[in-house]
Amino acid sequence: MTGYFISQLIAAGIIGLLIGGFLNIAIYRLPIMLQNSWRAQCQDYLDLPKETPQAKFNLTTPSFHCPQCKHSLLTWQMLPLISYIWLRGKCFYCNHRISWRYPIVEIFSAVLAVLTFYYFPAVEAWMVMLFNSCLLLLIIFDIEYRLLVDVITIPLIWLGLFVNTLGVFTDSKSAILGAMMGYGLPWLVGSVYRYVRKIEGIGYGDFKLLAAIGAWLGVKWLVIVLLSSTLLSFIIVFAITTIKRKEAKWFESFSFGPYAIVVSWIMVFWGSSVVHYLVFLGGRFNIPILGAFAS
Template sequence: MAATVAFVFGLLIGSFLNVVILRLPPRLEWEWRRDSRELLELPEHYEPAPPDIVVERSACPKCGHRLAPWENIPVLSFLMLRGRCRGCGTPISWQYPVVELVTGLLFAVCVWRFGAGPEALAAIVFTALLVALAGIDLRTTLLPDQLTYPLLWIGLGLSTITLFVSPTQAIYGALAGYLSLWSVYWVFKKLTGKEGMGHGDFKLLAALGAWCGLSGILPIVLMSSFIGAIVGSLWIGLRGQDRATPIPFGPYLAAAGWVQLMWGPQLVQAYRDFSGLN
């Protein structure tokens, strides 16, 4: 019953996460341009602000049709509308039902894994932030500080009550997470003159380290690298793109971090049993 409630709640939160994924990057870019003009003392230039994340109602990006309440029901509205805008008939992106369903399923797994308690509630917050970060990175190759920093500080804060890891493990995990990718970034840049990854990846792995501890960093890096190499190669091959095409790494880090928080110790033990290390 608790997992079912979590699934329904996840559908609703997934609907909001779609708004965050779509509206946060344009909002940030608008603020960056505004602040840059002010810093460089450039003439004022009027540029209307993009839609707010919370206040403004959802609307069709093509015709501006404002969605009625029944058009905002997670997944069901997409099916009832047959994937098209009621105002102009433009196809609705599959991102909407996919994000809603994925969020609902992941929330249900959190409750199934930890039971109805503080661990499940914290894992749900963890999951929601990771879904938003993964979605934004897939669309824009950005990992906004507005999401990675709260993820980091919440993880460090929860360590003070040792909900998942101890404060020492959380601090060392955050340090190791940031410095490991930061070091790879600078070595790669010195050798090739190119930037191999964005700074947001450092911050995301630091946040994952705060939740999963120092012992979780290596499994997260290995899982994300392995999955990223396979999926990235398939993505480039199917789309016929050059291998120099940048591929967002954040979604793979997010997926690996989520798996590590859910079943990290069990996966390590399974590997030891399989390899005969015990």
């Protein structure tokens, strides 16, 4: 690697840290914004008396502050990762412990940015960064709140369809089929499960997430994501229930989104190698269906 390329990767890491800082803001504020919006919608629908109007609350207002002591933060106290290390993981004013989630999201965002600019040309890298950042936001949302919000998943579907008009991951036909299959196949499986067991088996947020993944990665890579994430989720859930034994139930609900997102990241960076290996296995063990991924 040349010195110029290394400097590009360092710059990408810094940009990734800044994006991670913004994602942390969204992770904290977006649920509150959605809750306020849903409350207002319910009041309108049920014709309930309106509550006293609250102060404006969005991603930038009010000013950034400690959620514990409400003290406004200075610029240096908001620097991604650096401020956490400098403050030793505590608020400067009240010494309240800062969640580990903040540096983890920032570091992970930086790693994704470096990998993106390592594997993709500059113009495409910015598009892939957008995809990866949205997935990082969604995986934290699904882990913390068991929620995949429409304000992220639905625009991500349309962005994937647009990006692949430029052929970033696949062609437009594969992107459209991927979006359709990503939503339709899990919806069909979920409908059958609901009919048989009389309970929901998969949430509609997962349908939209998989549709977005299909729109970005295309229909063939979506199949790999679906099969691999399903297998991975069953292995991990089985391991957890085995360890917990009587404390856990096999059919206890779990979030599917994180598994699909992790496999999607693998496909984003190493998808061609994964396909090559699957084709090799298909030829080695005479499994013709695996050869379909090569075309």
